[in-house]
Amino acid sequence: MSATNTPAVSAAEQEIDKLMALHPKGFDLSLDRIRRLLEVLGNPHEKLPPVIHIAGTNGKGSATAFCRALLEAAGLAVHVHTSPHLVAWHERYRIGVRNGRSAIVDDELFADALRRVAAANAGQTITVFEILTAVTFLLFSEQPADAVILEVGLGGRFDATNVVDKPAVSVVMPISLDHQPYLGDRVELIAAEKAGIMKRGCPVVIGRQEYDAALEVLSDTASRLSCPVAIYGQDYSGHEEFGRLIYEDEFGLADLPLPRLPGRHQIANAAAAIRAVKAAGFALTDTMIEKAMSTVDWPGRLQRLSEGRLLALAPQGSEVWVDGGHNPGAGEVIAEAMAGFEERQARPLYLVIGMINTKDPIGYFRAFADIAEHVFTVPIRGTDAGLDPVVLAQAAFDAGLIAEPMGSVEEALVEIAQRHTSEEEPPRILIGGSLYLVGNVLADNGTPPK
Structure with a gap:
């Protein structure tokens, strides 16, 4: 049963209401609390299939949607974590299936994970987002899949998702000013926070950046951590030509249909996702990419x-x-x-x-x-x-x-x-x-x- 068919107040929502009454709803950027909780749970974040970790001010949700469509076009089972949700909390968790489309988490499965995480936390100080992120790792470690797409909630360096030590690829989408009280009032400061998802020696894909200062911080961080890096406009690119998407990287050129998601900005977002899935080690054919461009879905965004x-x-x-x-x-x-x-x-x-x-x-x-x-x-x-x-x-x-x-x-x-x-x-x-x-x-x- 999917979240869209759940009762007006589902079992999972009742559990979340309890958590909201006990724990702060805001941001308190630190990884100490979630690491403690994950250890009690048996470190489920260390038992995941390959992780595509995505940060950015704008475009990270679209990149998540494109990565999901690409992997599903390849017939793979893909778990997806996004935030925030639009209507129901369940939307934050999609459970993958082979040769099909991932589905919003079943209510009882979600409620059970919430109860177990709350019990493991035992009333200690923690934010609701950190508990919900721990639920992500518990759910995704217990349900078989070929890949996990993990969207950052806020920033990167101290975001609760940033406990994955060896992502298959870290992706940083366009950076601009947002959440300044938490991340800084200059794009280079925000870029430094988002670059915090990069891990030493792990592949990095950098999406199209409007600000040179942000790009410099991101590329310098990737270099310092010895990360294989692909930068939009240098190592890969995408543009529209005669109503088609032309994608190019070091592996060659692909002539593709335009993305189903409207807006010219989605061309660069799609290109970043294609490069990210390749960097994560997944093989993609032009046929798979064509299918992904025509099936990609991202509610609430244009x-x-x-x-x-x-x-x-x-x-x-x-x-x-x-x-x-x-x-x-x-x-x-x-x-x-x-x-x-x-x-x-x-x-x-x-x-x-x-x-x-x-x-x-x-x-x-x-x-x-x-x-x-x-x-x-x-x-x-x-x-x-x-x-x-x-x-x-x-x-x-x-x-x-x-x-x-x-x-x-x-x-x-x-x-x-x-x-x-x-x-x-x-x-x-x-x-x-x-x-x-x-x-x-x-x-x-x-x-x-x-």
Whole structure:
């Protein structure tokens, strides 16, 4: 049974509620607590199949999705850890099967692992994320698979996932400013934290980097640790040519279909994943890569809604997209994708945005200053860190946009429908600014991740 079929309050969710009441929910970056807990559990992180460990400010989720699609196209069983989830906690854990697609963890299996980890911790001080990461290692060590894809939660050096001493490959995707209170206020400081997942002598793949300072830190760290390294634009690359993805590395050139995930930035993300899977020691044929490009799936990231309750509130014929990108770097690639859609079919663009108070809303909004018709700002359920829609609307105004606060996503969609006339081209609507908000939308729309 998958998480999407679980009761309103599943057994696993009940266990997590207990943990939330006992342990801090925030970040306290250290590896001491999780190492202690893993030792009590018998060090399950040392009993995993080859691990692809992925860090980065933006693109790590897409790289995770591409790596999964590539390995599954090869017929391999792949366990996948991602965070955060959108609708259900279960989404963080996908259990692999041979010659098939990994599935969101079964509720009872998840609940059992949570109970065992909580019992092993015996009430000692630890964060909820560290317990959930220990659950990852316990689940993935006990279920057979050919590979594990492990997405970093925050940073890298002190992230709870960074206890794997010999990854098959460490991947660092694009780095920009985000989580500055924890990681530093300059890209080179953030790069140093994310470079912390590199391990001496283990292969490293570096994704496309916008900032030379970040690339320098990453390449210097890989060199100092004697890691075989592949750098985007130097050792491998990807570009679009005549509607195709052209991938090239030292092994040769491949002419491939464009990725199913929309946006030009996904070409570089796909290239990094292809190189990473090869660096991890897995053989890939062009046929496998072609299949992966057409089957890759990553909910909540430039995802177009094709059905659902919320979609029915928008003007008939509207394009409604959701995306959880929430920092200036993400804003730029999402705005570029929207502009690309505009080139193919002109439509007025409306933004429906909610954000949490640790982000840079003006930096995010600035990317849309020349393309968005109007911004509606909305509250976010399920977090006490949401920005007041009035404050968020002011940030959008400061970035050069026309904006107004609304009480909910539903209200914003109804307002867009009221403004729209039948003579106009149906609008393009982007709902985003936070993965929390995207989770709210997918749940309310009746289309949670599967």
